Structures are given as C-alpha cells and as structure tokens.
Amino acid sequence: MLSQEKIDRINELARRSKTTGLTEQEENEQHELRNEYLAKFRSSFKSQLQSVKVVDPEGDDVTPQKLEKAKRNNPHYRS
Template sequence: MDNIKIDRINTLAHKQKSVGLSEEEKKEQAALRKEYLEAVKENLRASLNNVSIKEADGSITDLGKKFGNKDDKND
C-alpha cells in the first residue's frame, strides 16, 4: 500500500472525528482500511515464513516450510 492511500486513511479518520463523513466517504474509508489490513497480513505472513526455531534437541524448524506454504489462508 502506498503512502498516498495511507495519508487518505488518516485524512478520513481526522475528518470523521471532527465533522463526520458522508456515506461515500464512509465506504471509501472502509475499502481503504480493508486494503490496508490485507497488506499488513501479507507482510506479516512473508516475515513469518522466514522464521526458524531452534528446538530443545538442537534441530531447526523452518516455520515457512512447515506452515507457510498452505494454499488456504485462514485468518
């Protein structure tokens, strides 16, 4: 998500607190927030796919290989 969209989310949030939003602006805000959350989730998944855990027995478990390559995305 680019900074222009993030700035728009912030602008709408400030306007909502001060004077309120029109129905069109509420729909735009909801769509932008949904897009933002999806981007955050995607970035988190990508980061977690690069995490490895050293087990007590000394073995390394690559969480990306163990959990990250699933086709179904349960949130």
C-alpha cells in the first residue's frame, strides 16, 4: 500500500478541498495521489482474490475456472 505520509496528504487535500479549496497544482497532486492509491488497492485486491479457493459443503473444490486460469498466469502464485 501507500506510505502513511501519502495517505495523510490525500486526507489533508480532501479536507482542504471541502473547506478552502485547492490550487490547480494541489488538484493535480490530489488526482495523482488518488490514482496511485487506486492502482495499489486494485493490485492488492486482485492478489487477494487470486488466493481464494472455493469449496462446496461436501468439501469439493469448486473454484471457477476463470480464477484458476488467473492463478496459473500469475508469476507470483505458488500452488
């Protein structure tokens, strides 16, 4: 994830945008920080999903084939 410093800056800019407003430079910074945050969040979430194994009540693996294929294509995945 992002460093705490960057998260704090995102929050500071969000507060200021609601109260006093932002300069054009600050708006650009806010946009860039949000995009970076979202990219890291999506990557982390995708990684979490690829570690899921779906099991039915009888204990059989019923993980969707699309997920299995994504796991096989992920160079960081270890089965």
